[in-house]
Amino acid sequence: MSIGEQIAWDDTVLPFQLDNSDIRGRVARLDGALEKVLEKHAYPPLVEALVAEATLLTAIIGQTIKLRWKLSLQVRGDGPVRLIATDYYAPDEEGAPARIRAYASFDPDRLEQGAQAFSQIGKGYFAILIDQGPDMTPYQGITPLAGQSLSACAETYFAQSEQLPTRFALSFGRATLPGQSQAWRAGGVMLQHMPGNSDAPTRDAAEQAENWNRANMLLDTVEELELIGPHVGPPELLARLFHEEAPRVYDPQAVHFGCSCSEDKVRSTLSIYSAKDIATMTTPEGTVTADCQFCGAHYVMDPATLGFEGKDG
Structure with missing residues (x-):
């Protein structure tokens, strides 16, 4: 695979179907x-790993749902890692x-x-929130934290909230490509069993279960380096794993x-606060910052223009 082909598949999600x-x-x-x-923060390695996994999951899940605006993933716990929050904005x-x-x-x-x-999150919950924009009722699905990873929590979420058997295989970490400095790379595969396929004959429950088990066994053979690339492109990876399942790919999403x-x-x-409230937020330098x-964007504002009594309020 050429360098150009490697780059073409970076920062993409490729939908596929096993016909x-x-x-x-x-x-x-x-x-x-x-x-x-990750470069916006100086996270400790444990926290970096959790944010990397959550970001990868969000990219895969967000592309699965036909969004009009935003999908958010939130993980809250009572351990040292209190919150992991991600947002995926549709194109x-x-x-x-x-x-x-x-x-x-x-x-x-x-x-x-x-x-x-994962142990640093403690007890808590895993949530998916879908906001389709103004005049649409937001959707929220919550499941308790379970398993040994965020991907296991996501599998539980889909099984309980969506009644869809779902499987993830993820890999992420710092890697060094020839001639480049060390940087984060992540890759993963999501499988989801659908109720039926309009392009194929209806299958009975036993056959569906057998197909699902077989696909999971094939996914178990994937290697971490195949998931993160860059030498195996997603179409080639699908061919390696699921050749006999007739994989069909669709347009990738950057x-x-x-x-x-x-x-x-x-x-x-800040417009909900009064001038008195804004005064308590004002720094010794006479500004309000956020x-x-x-x-990591830093905003510096004149307190006289803030709050519902401000000039712009």
Whole structure:
């Protein structure tokens, strides 16, 4: 595979279908988008790993759902890692990239160095929130944290909330390509058993179960380096894993890092406060400041223009 072919599959999600098995799926590759998510913060390695896994899951799940606006993944726990939050924004127009962002809130003094990353979340819940925009009722599905990874939680979520058998195989970490500095790479495959395929004859329950088990066994043979690339492209990976299942690929979706924060949104948030409230937020330098937890953007504003009594309120 040439360098050009490697780059072509970076930061993409490739939808596919296994025509012989009534199974759909996604192959995702993230590199630059994930690097930009993580470079905004100086997370400890344990937290970096959790944010990387959550970002990869969000890219795969977000592309699965026909979104008009945004899908969010939230993980909350009572352990040292209190919150992991990600957002996937659907493309603004045909052919445009989707946008993704993520961050984590954690207590550095409570982190157990050398522990399994997932254990640092503790007890809590895994949630998917879908916001289709104005005049649409948001959807929220929640399931308790279970298993030994965020991907296991996602599998439980789909089994319980959507009644769809779902499987993930993920790989992520820092890698060094020839001639390049060390950077984050991530890749994964999602399989999802569908009720039926209009392009194939109806199969009975026993045959569907057999097909699902076979696809899972084939996915178990995937190697981590095949998932993250860059030397095996997603179409080649599907051919290696599922050749006899008749894989059919669709148009890939590009995924870029992108944040939706802006000064106007900060001002809108602060418009619910009075001038007295704004005064308590004012720094000794006479300004009100705000930082975006996702991208690190820093906003500095004149308190006289804020709140519902401000000039712009």
